[in-house]
Amino acid sequence: MTRPPITPVRPPGWFTDPLDELLLRYWDGRRWTFHTAELPARAPAAVPPAPTKPAETAPALRPDIAHAVGRVRGLLVGSMKEVNLLAGYLRPEERVLALTGAQGEGFGVLACTNQRLLFLFVGIVRRQVLEVDWNQAKAAIYNRSTKFLAVYTTRPTKRAVPAMAVRVNNAADAHAIVDAAEAASAAPRLDVM
Numbered sequence: 001m002t003r004p005p006i007t008p009v010r011p012p013g014w015f016t017d018p019l020d021e022l023l024l025r026y027w028d029g030r031r032w033t034f035h036t037a038e039l040p041a042r043a044p045a046a047v048p049p050a051p052t053k054p055a056e057t058a059p060a061l062r063p064d065i066a067h068a069v070g071r072v073r074g075l076l077v078g079s080m081k082e083v084n085l086l087a088g089y090l091r092p093e094e095r096v097l098a099l100t101g102a103q104g105e106g107f108g109v110l111a112c113t114n115q116r117l118l119f120l121f122v123g124i125v126r127r128q129v130l131e132v133d134w135n136q137a138k139a140a141i142y143n144r145s146t147k148f149l150a151v152y153t154t155r156p157t158k159r160a161v162p163a164m165a166v167r168v169n170n171a172a173d174a175h176a177i178v179d180a181a182e183a184a185s186a187a188p189r190l191d192v193m
């Protein structure tokens with residue numbers, strides 16, 4: 001007996017995010033992707049049209065976050081949702097000094113604040129929040145060949161395991177993060193290799 005070909009239950013397109021009804025998420029015909037946009041104000045309930053410029057509909061950012069976003073040289077593709085959520089993860093007196101798109105378990109945002117280094121990724125199923133306070137950091141090292149920024153809470157040796165390691169593809173943004181980290185922290189050693 002032959003089976004009929006399997007057809008997708010839902011055609012590819014932009015649909016209401018199953019985890020956040022204020023967002024649209026792209027369905028590729030088989031699974032949800034990491035591409036999101038804000039839901040238009042008067043979207044039809046069935047299938048909303050694909051957003052053309054989600055940055056125009058983004059909520060107003062805190063001034064320190066907006067200033068840091070303006071200085072990013074690399075791309076924040078796939079990270080703007082995390083940039084918009086970043087203010088909710090900051091402490092009351094915390095200010096963002098620099099940020100960039102980075103990759104941990106998914107594409108998110110890496111922010112250097114006056115108190116810590118913070119990586120935020122919010123996916124469909126997982127959420128990853130990595131943080132290292134400056135009073136705990138012993139070293140932050142960016143390796144140009146692997147493009148990983150590693151932050152250590154112990155002296156960095158060949159056997160040391162970083163407390164945080166994320167991939168930052170743009171070297172200029174990694175330099176901006178490390179420069180902001182040097183200005184904000186009392187860490188004795190912050191290197192770019």
